[in-house]
Amino acid sequence: MTGFDSPEQVRARLEETGYLVDHGLAVACFLAVRLARPIFCEGDAGVGKTALASALAEALDAPLIRLQCHEGIEASQALYDWDFPRQLLHLRAAEAAGVSDADRLESELYDRRFLIARPLLRALETQPSVLLVDEIDRADDEFEAFLLELLSEYSVTIPELGTLRAPSPPVVVLTSNRTREVHDALKRRCLYHWFDHPGFARELAIVRRRLPGVSARLAEQVTTLVQALRAQDLLKPPGVAETIDWAEALDALGASEVDAELAVTTLGSVLKYREDAERARRLDFAALLSARGA
Numbered sequence: 502m503t504g505f506d507s508p509e510q511v512r513a514r515l516e517e518t519g520y521l522v523d524h525g526l527a528v529a530c531f532l533a534v535r536l537a538r539p540i541f542c543e544g545d546a547g548v549g550k551t552a553l554a555s556a557l558a559e560a561l562d563a564p565l566i567r568l569q570c571h572e573g574i575e576a577s578q579a580l581y582d583w584d585f586p587r588q589l590l591h592l593r594a595a596e597a598a599g600v601s602d603a604d605r606l607e608s609e610l611y612d613r614r615f616l617i618a619r620p621l622l623r624a625l626e627t628q629p630s631v632l633l634v635d636e637i638d639r640a641d642d643e644f645e646a647f648l649l650e651l652l653s654e655y656s657v658t659i660p661e662l663g664t665l666r667a668p669s670p671p672v673v674v675l676t677s678n679r680t681r682e683v684h685d686a687l688k689r690r691c692l693y694h695w696f697d698h699p700g701f702a703r704e705l706a707i708v709r710r711r712l713p714g715v716s717a718r719l720a721e722q723v724t725t726l727v728q729a730l731r732a733q734d735l736l737k738p739p740g741v742a743e744t745i746d747w748a749e750a751l752d753a754l755g756a757s758e759v760d761a762e763l764a765v766t767t768l769g770s771v772l773k774y775r776e777d778a779e780r781a782r783r784l785d786f787a788a789l790l791s792a793r794g795a
Contacts, residue, residue, distance in 0.1 A: 505530070505531050505534055505535070510531075511527040511534075515557070518559045518560055520549070520555075520556035521710060529692050529693075530557060533674075534561070534672055539674070539690060539691040539692070540674055540675070541688055542677070544696030545679075545738065546737075546742075547740020548741055549741055549742075550676040550696050551633065551635055553674060554631055554676075557631050557672060563629040564629075566623050566630050567632075567635060568632070569636065570635060570638075570640040571640070574641075576644070579621045579647075580621045580622050581616055581617060581622045582616075582619065584617050588610045591610060592610060595609070616662070622657065625655060625665060627671070629672075630671040630672070631671060631673075632672070634676070637677050638678060638681050639680065646686075649684075655667040701725070707744075715748050715749070716757040716758065720748055725790060726759070727771065730771070733784070735772070736777050737772070737777060743771045743772075746771065747767065751763065751770075760790075761786035761787040764786045765786065768782070
């Protein structure tokens with residue numbers, strides 16, 4: 502895998518993919534690749550944590566392998582499993598052919614060809630690769646401990662096959678929406694970056710980069726309104742993803758700019774809780790737009 506020569510090169514190559522980063526995140530990504538350390542990305546939903554992994558994969562010309570965590574996820578779902586239907590078919594074929602050597606049958610049944618590689622094993626075996634462990638905060642403590650052990654050695658022992666080790670460690674991105682605290686042991690293994698909501702200028706630049714067909718005025722107005730919404734006491738403040746969704750929805754309606762009535766009508770594109778929408782409807786959108794001169 503072709504790495505990066507400097508944080509500045511990280512920033513430039515990520516921007517070529519359409520992903521805009523600040524200097525701190527560029528440094529974290531550079532060190533993650535150079536030192537073969539996972540990067541732990543924490544922050545609210547919709548601020549670009551998952552998109553970072555996709556952008557890194559594109560910038561490094563490497564496949565993205567994603568593990569979506571959830572409550573109750575087990576190692577077999579993340580690492581490997583045996584293909585029992587194929588093993589059974591092989592066993593029946595061997596019996597039909599008159600094979601009676603038990604040791605031979607057992608060794609054949611637990612051959613690598615019958616092993617189903619889940620995301621973690623695929624990442625260890627794929628050179629190069631970017632591994633995204635998404636929403637690790639949704640997994641339980643046991644899975645965290647298992648993941649910590651795997652990331653410490655970038656290897657796994659399969660009893661029937663022995664130890665499989667990655668010749669070159671994948672670039673690993675872990676994300677957390679902070680629905681619960683992830684244990685310090687896992688965080689210490691990683692480089693850490695907190696994803697905050699971007700300021701107006703950077704968010705506007707992201708919208709313009711992601712939606713080049715949207716009018717400049719509409720992009721600025723939507724960014725203005727989203728920034729104002731985040732200042733409210735909302736259950737779920739909108740992320741950059743929602744800003745892009747809102748601008749895209751307004752553009753799909755044929756709007757080149759937004760007024761207060763249209764903003765209220767399309768709030769479902771940016772706010773996902775009834776309480777948040779009700780609070781937003783009490784805002785003076787016309788005044789918010791006028792205040793910035795949009």
